[in-house]
Amino acid sequence: MKEIRDIAEKNLNIDPQILCKCGGAHEVCLNCNKCRVGMQNQLAFKESNLNELIDHTLLKANASTSDIKHICDEANLYKFKSVCINPCFINYVKFNIDSSLVCAVIGFPLGANSSETKFFEVRKAIEAGAQEIDMVINVGLLKENFHQYVFEEITHISNICISNNITLKVIIETCLLTDEEIIIACLLAKKAGADFVKTSTGFSTKGAQIEQVKLMREVVGPKMGVKASGGIKTHQDAIDMIEAGANRLGTSNSINIVKG
C-alpha cells in the first residue's frame, strides 16, 4: 500500500526508518500514543454474535426520556454492546441498563465546537457515567490541512479516555472527506491512541459506505476498531459492513438486524 505509506510519511511527523509492527497499511510505525503491538486483533466475522457488535443508538433532537427508556429495555433484552445517546441522557441510561455500556457522543454532530468545550464535555460525560465516547473531529479544519489541530484535539481527548479506561471512537464523517482525507483522519486518530475510527454521525449527507469502511480497515490494520454507522438498516447491511472490515455497528435498527 505504497500510497497510504506515502500519505503517512508526508503528513505525520514520523521516522520512515521504523517499520510498523501492528499491521496498518501505513507500513511505517506511527509512534502511537497507545502502542497496539501487543493487542489482539479486533476483526469481526459474519458468524460473530451481531448483538455484541451493536451500539444501539438514539440521537434525535426530539428524543424523550421515555424513548431512551425504550431503547435501554431493548438493549437489556438483546444484550447490545452499548446504548449510544446524547450527553443529557447519560445518567438516565446508566440507571436503566444491565450489561450494556453507556456510549455518549461529544461535539456532536458538527464537531465545530471549540476544543476546550469538547474536552469539558468529555470529562463531564465520564463523570456522569459514560463508558464509551464517540467524538466528532473538526472536519473543516482537517480538510484545510490543519492536521496538528485535529491531532492535538483527538490526543487530548484520548489521554482523558486512557486515564479513565474509557473506549474512544473518532467520528471522521467520511461522506464529507476525500479518500486521502479519510486516510489522514484514520492515521491521526490511530496515532492519537483512539480505540476506533467511526464513519459517520448519521446527520450529514450519507452514512457508512462499504468502500470507505474497507479503506479505513486497511489504513488502521487489524488491531484498531472500525465502527460503521449511519444508514445500516438490515441484517444484510450489517453483514456487508462486517465483511468490509467493521467490528462495531452504530444503528437504531438493531432489532431488525439481529432478528435477520
Add this chain to the structure above:
Amino acid sequence: MKEIRDIAEKNLNIDPQILCKCGGAHEVCLNCNKCRVGMQNQLAFKESNLNELIDHTLLKANASTSDIKHICDEANLYKFKSVCINPCFINYVKFNIDSSLVCAVIGFPLGANSSETKFFEVRKAIEAGAQEIDMVINVGLLKENFHQYVFEEITHISNICISNNITLKVIIETCLLTDEEIIIACLLAKKAGADFVKTSTGFSTKGAQIEQVKLMREVVGPKMGVKASGGIKTHQDAIDMIEAGANRLGTSNSINIVKG
C-alpha cells in the same frame, strides 16, 4: 388570544391577576427575568434595510477558515447585522469583520448536550469574542413537559448574557414542535429574559414556516425579537418572514436576498 393565555396560566408559575404590560398574547404578566415594558418595539417592516436584519450564516461541518473569511468579507461589504458561525471560528471572525457582530451557536444543532456543557460553551464563546449567542433548547425534554428544566437552562444562559451585555436568541426548532409546544417554548424563553426566539437550526426536517413565525410573534408581543432561519433563500422569502413578524433573518443566501 384566550388559548395562549390559558397555556401560559397552566404551564408557567405566574399570578393570573397581574396583567401583561409588554403586549404578549399571554395577556398575563410572566414576571420575566428581564422586564421589557420600557423597551422599544422591535418590529421590522418590508421597507427596513434588509442587510441590517440578516445574520450571515455558515454552520456546515466542513466549513473551512477560508469559507469563513469569505463570508466575513461579504458581511463587511454588505454591512450585515452579524456573522453567525460555529464556536471554533469565533476568534477568527472577530479579527476579520468590521462593523458586523460575532454570533455563535451553542448546543448546536441538537440541543441535547448536558446543561453544564452549554453553560461552559456560552462562557467560552463570550470570552472568545461572541456578541450574540444562538442557543438550542433541549427539544426532547420540552416535548416531554419538563418545562422547569428547559426554563432553568435558558435562564442560566440568559443571566450570563445579561451580565455580559450579550444578545441571546433561543432556538426552539419549530419543525419538531406542535403549536402548543411552540407557544410554551416562546413563553419560557421570554420569561427567562432572552432577547429573541428563533425558529430553526437549519439541520432538522424543516426551516422557518410563515404560520409558525406569526404564532411566535403573537406569543411574545412586539418588544421581544423573533428570528426566522432555515430555508430563507430569496428576497420574497425574506419579505414574507418579515411580514409574518420576524425582525431578524438567519440565512446563507444573504447576498441574493439584499440584491432582490
